[in-house]
Amino acid sequence: MRSDAVTRSDAIREAVDAARWAPSVHNTQPWSFAVAGEEISVRADSDRRLRVSDPAGRQMLISGGASLFTLRTMVRCKGYEPEVLVLPDPDRPALLAIVRVGGRVTPDEYVLRLGGEIRVRRTHRAGFTTLPVPGRTIEALVQQAGAEGALLTPVEHPRAIEVLSALTTAAQALQSVDRRFTLELVRWAAPPGSPRGDGVPAGGYPDTPPRTEPAFAQRDYGGAHGWGAPTDQRMSTSPGVVALLTTSGDSRREWVAAGQALQRVLLHASGYGISAAFHTQALELPPMRELLRTELCAGRFPQMIMRLGITFDDGAGTRRALPEVLEVRDQGL
Template sequence: MRTRSPKQALEAAVDAGRWAPSVHNTQPWTFAVSGEEIALRADTARRLTAEDASGRELLISCGAALFTIRTVLRCEGYEPVVRILPDPDRPALLATIALGEEIEADESTRMLCGEIERRRTHRAGFAAMPVPDRLIDALARSATEEGARLTPVRDPEAIRVIAGLTQAAQGVQRRDRRFDLEVIAWARPPGSNRADGVPATAYPREPARTEPDFPQRHYAWRHGWGTEGAPAETETGVVAVLTTRGDGRADWIAAGQALQHVLLHASAYGVSAAFHTQALEMDPLRDFLRRELLSGEHPQMIMRLGVTFDDVRDMPRRPLSDVLT
């Protein structure tokens, strides 16, 4: 049931869209409100030139913001009417979201809304607490609803292959100064007032190794920032790959929507995700994964899902005035 005016609902949805996950917390989006419609645009100035030359990760991030907006509008009592890539002459315009008919938000939608500002990315190992298979199956259904597929990797050998590819990509990228400089450009020093990037409280100074080892980004490169970490949190967790059948811009946006649906659903049950995009940023390794492990589907995100007791509170967001035009 509608509880607020259309204008208030649109404002709440845009405000919530800022809390979507994005690579290195770059927040590469802007919003515009006109009448009863929101326009979601890519902020291409925030694209990572070394890690994301194609803009794939930028569009996944924006897709996550799109799902957040849709979810909040439903919580506000409106069915969103979405058009993806509505104008070929304006490639930065990724979607428009208009207010549709009045609806009553169901319990699942309200649950997702409650996690938008609580969800956090994890950047270390997990506690020795298993993630129930029932929850993994439910997360897979969440991804399917958005036009993507979430596949938990159960075969130990396949997990070692994915970990090995992540290690190989990390090693190659560490030899390329562009990648290191790009990572540290988005690492915030302690006490920073920046409204974007990864704060020093959000990653360990020296992350404990998982087995097999899934290396994290070197946000602490050449400085002593970061937390001490939780020594007991060394479990790998559940390795999962998010894939799509196609690999165009609309598929990347769909992957972002699926990703956010999965993350919010997982967060409601105390499960966090750690992301590993290194191998997906190198075309030969990404293609190897597609052909050899993923039955021809295109990998859009590699993640580990698990339980952590490390409560990350400080996660900056750009003020609404910066992203709303």
């Protein structure tokens, strides 16, 4: 359907439907949407916040920011200009943004390409192939993050990569012996055949944790159950391109900006067949996060540690149904 043939109501519904496919920590999908007239409210769902690993709601707002960018992108794909107010009401902290469907625009090829990756992009939890990520593509990803007010820094020095590996491994070990973290992880690990539309499905990670050199510990969603997809033997031991996403500040506004930057980077990368694996364990332990800020991030605040690489991952995603996340206040929609 041509963009100029899409009604505002259709554009709103399709934008919210697309926003469900944003990435979120443990696939918690900590967001909801309300539509009134031509305005869409993007709200954080604090009931889905990780109480143990995310007490301040930082990861929740990063997830919400990713959803906001997805929604913005789809509104533009459908031929309308999104007019966005981020954190518009201090008295309503759960209200992350209001997006108004503005005047008609002609979406350019780049926006349409990003929109086409929304349902294709997948979080990767295994190894990468030996195929290299082109340097010019990494440079483009840095530019995409900058366009949303964040800094994406590829980590090139081998010693710095080893530090990130060691901190990730240490954080994973500490969390694995802490019953609070373990129970929280179990809550979001879906067993094989589960019909639930959230959490990490058993086919969303390998049955044997991938080994990279240096090693980057993965979450143990399967625990002692032996859940997980068969390990792909085509994957190499390379960690891929290790990168840090940082912001100059650490307020709620920067967290939302980090989420928008993250999703912009991920959608651009997906268009080139590049996937991302996330390692947030060290960022969930304040002393380790502070160490990273001062020693590796030049005083900037680390919001995400990721590895980028090329995979053969084509698994299906899992999301809650649209009626579960959408409140319609305008019956004309």
